[in-house]
Amino acid sequence: MQQLKPVDVVIAGGGFVGLTLAKEIASRTPLSVVVLERGKPRKLADYATGMDELDYSLRYRMMQNLSEETATHRHSARASAVPIRQYGSFNPGTGVGGAAEHWGGISYRFYPEQFRLAAFLREKYGSRLAENLAVQDWGFSYEDLEPYYWRGEQLIGVGGRAGNLQGKRVDGGNVFEGARSHEYPNPPHKMTYAATMFEKASRDLGYHPYPVPTATLSRNYTNPDGVSRAACAYCGYCTRYGCMIGAKAQPTNVLMPVLEKRKNFTLRTGCNVRRVLHRDGKAEGLSYFDAAGEEIHQPASIVILASWTLNNSRLLLMSKLGEPYDPATGKGTVGRNLTHQVSQATRVFFDKPLNSFMGAGGLGVGISDFDGKEGLDAYPGVMRGGNVRMMSSGDGPIASFGLIPPGEAESDWGAEFKKAALAWHDRAASITTEAEHLAYRQNYLDLDPTYTDKYGDPLTRMTLDWTEHERAQGGMLTKIHAQLAKAMNARAAAPNSRQLERYTVTQYQSTHVNGGAIMGTSPEHSVVNPWLQHWQSPNLWVVGASAFPQNGSGNPTLTILAITLRAADALIDHYIKNPGALA
Numbered sequence: 001m002q003q004l005k006p007v008d009v010v011i012a013g014g015g016f017v018g019l020t021l022a023k024e025i026a027s028r029t030p031l032s033v034v035v036l037e038r039g040k041p042r043k044l045a046d047y048a049t050g051m052d053e054l055d056y057s058l059r060y061r062m063m064q065n066l067s068e069e070t071a072t073h074r075h076s077a078r079a080s081a082v083p084i085r086q087y088g089s090f091n092p093g094t095g096v097g098g099a100a101e102h103w104g105g106i107s108y109r110f111y112p113e114q115f116r117l118a119a120f121l122r123e124k125y126g127s128r129l130a131e132n133l134a135v136q137d138w139g140f141s142y143e144d145l146e147p148y149y150w151r152g153e154q155l156i157g158v159g160g161r162a163g164n165l166q167g168k169r170v171d172g173g174n175v176f177e178g179a180r181s182h183e184y185p186n187p188p189h190k191m192t193y194a195a196t197m198f199e200k201a202s203r204d205l206g207y208h209p210y211p212v213p214t215a216t217l218s219r220n221y222t223n224p225d226g227v228s229r230a231a232c233a234y235c236g237y238c239t240r241y242g243c244m245i246g247a248k249a250q251p252t253n254v255l256m257p258v259l260e261k262r263k264n265f266t267l268r269t270g271c272n273v274r275r276v277l278h279r280d281g282k283a284e285g286l287s288y289f290d291a292a293g294e295e296i297h298q299p300a301s302i303v304i305l306a307s308w309t310l311n312n313s314r315l316l317l318m319s320k321l322g323e324p325y326d327p328a329t330g331k332g333t334v335g336r337n338l339t340h341q342v343s344q345a346t347r348v349f350f351d352k353p354l355n356s357f358m359g360a361g362g363l364g365v366g367i368s369d370f371d372g373k374e375g376l377d378a379y380p381g382v383m384r385g386g387n388v389r390m391m392s393s394g395d396g397p398i399a400s401f402g403l404i405p406p407g408e409a410e411s412d413w414g415a416e417f418k419k420a421a422l423a424w425h426d427r428a429a430s431i432t433t434e435a436e437h438l439a440y441r442q443n444y445l446d447l448d449p450t451y452t453d454k455y456g457d458p459l460t461r462m463t464l465d466w467t468e469h470e471r472a473q474g475g476m477l478t479k480i481h482a483q484l485a486k487a488m489n490a491r492a493a494a495p496n497s498r499q500l501e502r503y504t505v506t507q508y509q510s511t512h513v514n515g516g517a518i519m520g521t522s523p524e525h526s527v528v529n530p531w532l533q534h535w536q537s538p539n540l541w542v543v544g545a546s547a548f549p550q551n552g553s554g555n556p557t558l559t560i561l562a563i564t565l566r567a568a569d570a571l572i573d574h575y576i577k578n579p580g581a582l583a
């Protein structure tokens with residue numbers, strides 16, 4: 001075991017969260033900052049050599065190697081868990097930039113009442129709330145977070161149209177969103193044929209369509225750090241790929257240009273963090289295996305976990321920091337409130353070609369008339385809704401071939417199928433939905449007692465299943481899908497409702513996994529305080545969607561960035577000047 005010289009700050013994980021914190025600390029203070037990233041280095045030029053759909057999108061070139069490390073899953077505490085051996089319901093990232101190198105760029109804010117959801121639901125439903133509901137308030141308000149949302153939007157250059165500017169509703173934006181202090185830094189994208197049809201159909205039905213906000217740049221843009229990026233070329237090789245011209249905001253093109261100039265910043269790749277070193281309630285550094293397999297201790301005055309939802313909880317559990325959550329008693333905090341995203345899709349078919357090879361990860365039109373608290377009166381079983389969207393993310397030639405309306409061919413092979421596949425080529429799109437996932441007592445994370453990773457350490461075990469509420473949310477939103485498909489004169493396939501019968505790890509449903517090290521106002525019910533500082537170890541910070549008490553409907557990364565920037569301010573402006581608990 002090798003013991004290194006102490007540094008001021010050590011960060012586990014070089015994704016959006018880890019590198020944003022590093023950028024803030026290294027550029028605003030003289031402190032030495034080391035980021036330990038388990039994967040390989042990456043740069044813009046890596047993506048210019050070939051965007052191969054088979055390699056990147058279908059064989060998951062940029063994702064974590066599941067044969068070395070994965071998670072296990074079971075539906076309930078009574079069941080046995082088995083390892084997730086193939087990429088399915090979520091795609092964990094690895095390497096510099098993490099999953100935000102190959103994300104789609106969709107950049108929503110959460111609704112104001114999300115941040116006080118427990119209080120909001122109690123006020124609305126009182127004693128009718130199910131006993132197993134575990135939603136919690138975040139410990140701050142939307143108004144507290146708004147300046148950080150705005151900073152995050154400027155950092156990554158989000159394009160969109162405000163629907164609520166300083167309290168004034170603006171038609172053409174999302175009129176249901178919380179008040180914004182500013183218009184988006186960039187205008188929305190040019191829209192595709194499919195998105196335009198969706199917009200018209202939504203308006204005809206009396207809904208309120210808006211361009212989906214996205215960090216795939218709609219024009220050339222220079223952010224407040226002076227980092228310039230080019231406008232999107234609508235190449236469509238976007239989600240699951242790195243952008244070859246840097247138009248999609250990625251940690252390598254937004255944060256690394258600043259960090260590379262800082263002498264007090266060091267990025268060490270190939271470093272797999274195993275434990276938080278701690279004594280008497282104080283974090284003392286991180287222990288990791290380097291690429292050669294040697295165990296190394298990196299002492300530090302401030303320790304930050306930024307290794308994504310599942311890994312943040314796992315590192316706490318493996319380090320024996322905090323009390324593991326026990327669903328039987330409701331006691332303990334580490335692992336509680338595991339949530340994912342309630343996703344549904346309905347395939348729709350048009351009689352004209354859509355040119356769907358063009359697009360961008362975040363290009364699309366959405367409605368939020370059944371999102372958050374809106375439009376639920378006709379659906380008494382639904383407490384929180386979701387958005388409905390038509391995205392034009394760019395369809396690859398392999399995955400998009402063979403999409404035919406129901407009844408066009410008897411099987412998915414043979415001459416009849418091939419004829420139908422050619423006739424319907426480029427005529428398919430999807431209406432999709434992402435809805436809020438509430439937290440329940442029975443859904444949680446712990447360490448698997450059986451399965452281990454390549455180092456012999458226990459895998460994270462996910463205990464997670466859907467409830468009647470998620471099925472009711474799916475039922476409501478797919479009815480809206482059918483209504484919109486009809487208004488667009490499209491033929492619709494049956495929605496993939498089976499996905500919500502039981503939680504399945506085999507079908508992709510977003511990489512928006514949350515909880516496990518949640519924030520809150522009391523150490524009895526949360527791992528970190530509202531500044532994302534560990535309740536028991538004030539020099540340890542646990543940052544990312546692991547801190548979400550439950551999930552919102554919009555894609556989470558902008559909210560992750562906003563809470564990260566808020567934590568950075570607390571650390572730099574308060575903790576460093578006067579080390580100690582901030583709450």
Ligand SMILES: Cc1cc2nc3c(=O)[nH]c(=O)nc-3n(C[C@H](O)[C@H](O)[C@H](O)COP(=O)(O)OP(=O)(O)OC[C@H]3O[C@@H](n4cnc5c(N)ncnc54)[C@H](O)[C@@H]3O)c2cc1C
Nearest residue numbers: 013015016017038094098099100104105106273555556557
């Ligand atoms: C295909 C896809 C599309 C997506 N599209 C969107 C979208 O459109 N909008 C949106 O809001 N979100 C989207 N997301 C989600 C988004 O990518 C994540 O929310 C975001 O990347 C989270 O950032 P993070 O830094 O917390 O975690 P990550 O990006 O996962 O970064 C964590 C880093 O920590 C490293 N790490 C983990 N464990 C260790 C360890 N033990 N030691 C050292 N390093 C470690 C990992 O290698 C990784 O680099 C998408 C995700 C995927 C996969």
Ligand code: SF4
Nearest residue numbers: 232233235236238243
């Ligand atoms: S669609 Fe635009 S943002 Fe996405 S990879 Fe292509 S050029 Fe980059």
